[in-house]
Amino acid sequence: MALRPTCVGVGVMSRVVSVAVACAALVVAGCMTVTRIQPEEPAPPIEVRISAPAAEVFRRTLAAFGAEGLTVAQAEESGGVIASAPVAGDMMIVGGLEVVRTQVYLIYRANVIAGPDGTSVVRLTLWSRGQMHSSSGTEEIPETQAPASCATHPRCRDAWARLERIAERLRTAA
Numbered sequence: 001m002a003l004r005p006t007c008v009g010v011g012v013m014s015r016v017v018s019v020a021v022a023c024a025a026l027v028v029a030g031c032m033t034v035t036r037i038q039p040e041e042p043a044p045p046i047e048v049r050i051s052a053p054a055a056e057v058f059r060r061t062l063a064a065f066g067a068e069g070l071t072v073a074q075a076e077e078s079g080g081v082i083a084s085a086p087v088a089g090d091m092m093i094v095g096g097l098e099v100v101r102t103q104v105y106l107i108y109r110a111n112v113i114a115g116p117d118g119t120s121v122v123r124l125t126l127w128s129r130g131q132m133h134s135s136s137g138t139e140e141i142p143e144t145q146a147p148a149s150c151a152t153h154p155r156c157r158d159a160w161a162r163l164e165r166i167a168e169r170l171r172t173a174a
Contacts, residue, residue, distance in 0.1 A: 042145035054114035080112035
């Protein structure tokens, strides 16, 4: 008498193995290519040089964040660090075998650096983090700097334009 597995996962595993074998056959046949996805380089910071002491530039930068409607979550004048509270960005819903909702949060950052000649440099960057929600639970997406394509990408360009407006406010606030 032959024993037959009764585990529900056996059917699922056999389908996974079948798909893996089919993909391997397509790769060997040259009908399918396997590429490794490389993360895009981060966008370079927007730098604004201002002829003023760092303390004054720090206050101007805080004002520019406020003028853009950003809530400041971190402001350390001694280190020259400013970060906005996370701003909810686009939510994406992806269907298929399982519905996955992704919520992205944007963080605007500024670093005020004092120069030796009495000038200061503000480095503005855009960061994102998020959450993926599916039937299997919620997964945190770690914080990463915006990619180089952000300024032109449809999902990111408005956020990047906001960063550029902050830079413009700093340039014209003299």
